Amino acid sequence: MKRIVLIRHAKSSWSDPALDDVERPLNKRGRLASPLMGAWLVELGITPDIVWLSPSTRTRETWRRMRETAGGPEGQVHKALYMADPDTMLNILRSSGDGDTVALVGHQPGMGAMARKLSNGKISTTCARAFNHYPSAAVAVLEAEVGKWSGVKFGGCSFKHFAAPKDLV
Template sequence: MKRIVLIRHAKSSWSDPEAEDVGRPLNKRGRLAASLMGAWLDEMDLVPDAVWLSPAERTVQTWTRMRAVSGGPEGEVHKALYMADPNTMLSILRASGKAETIAIIGHQPGMSAMARKLSDGKMSTSVARALTHYPTGGVAVLEADVKKAAEIEYKSCAFTHFVIPKDLV
């Protein structure tokens, strides 16, 4: 069994209108939300053992905050994850080796599209909301009944959890 954790970066700052998108940091609300979501991962025993990050500053800061609370690996920046589509994310997931719980931290609209494509379509309304509204800090968890990450396929995963920071306060 492989668990896939799809994390949309926490709320970012727009305080510098001239900053490049890739360099925008988290704002105060985002920093708090990332820590909260990290605690949720820990509480749910969903701390990933492999983490792939978009190179955007906000994704790196999101994982840094989450990791400070939950533990887990440092994470690996993968340039292709910046505004990635599901096919790119699937390729990266499949290259995750022996990891049991694999996280991707990225952006919309890729996160909801990836959750939709991986899901077998059988889901509760509490997780189905991710397919239409995936706010900053949102975390989706899917489970693939495979032994190797290389075997993960679209439409083959059970969509088990979707939580947003607002759910936890």
Template sequence: MRRLVLIRHAKSDWGDEGTRDHDRHLAERGRHDAPRMGAWLQAQGLVPGLVLCSTATRTRETLALMLPEWAEQPQVEHRAELYAAAPATLLKAARESGAESVALVAHNPGIGALAAQMAVAAPEHPKFRRYPTAAITVLEFDEAMAAGRGRVLAFAVPKDL
């Protein structure tokens, strides 16, 4: 069994037009939502053993706010190739990690598209296809991580909590 946790960064701040996209921080709402989503993962017993995180400021901040909510601290790797990555790049990183339980903290449209591609069936949640900020999908695979082979164990967005 392998598990893949797909986390979109929490709501970012668009207030400073001079800030490069890579360097945008979380908005107040994002700083509120990220720890709540981390606590949700902990309560579900779905905290990953390895987290691969984009190097963008907003993904790093999202993860930093989730980590204190987890009883067991995962190994964390920050990866530049995950910034604004396509689904194929994200999947390659997860597969090559070799971890039984790996999370990706990344960006839309890639992370949402990957969730849709990997699921055997989309969850009956009105926001799954939109994949809003701080959305999390947890998929489980009997064999290799392959498109259309993941069972959705859980999906949530901050408004669900």
């Protein structure tokens, strides 16, 4: 079995209009939400073996702060994750090699679309929210009954968990 963790970056700052989008950091709310979501992963007993990061400052900072409570690797920047569509994310997952749990830290609308496309359609109402609105710092967990990452496919995963920061406070 393989586990997929889809993480949308936490709330970012728009305070400096001169910054390129890729350079925007987290704002105060995002800095507080990230470790909270990391603690939620700990409660679920989930620690990623591999973490792929969009090159944006806000995704890298989100994972760095989540990792303070969740543990796991530093993460590897994958340029293609910046504003990636589900097909791109699936290709990244399929190239993940070893490890049973892979996290993708990226952006909307890609995260919501990826959760929807991976899901086999059998989801709880709590998890279904991910399809309509995937808030900042939200995390979805899906499982695929495959032996290798190359076997992960759209429609072939079970949706297990979904939460956003406001669900936990």
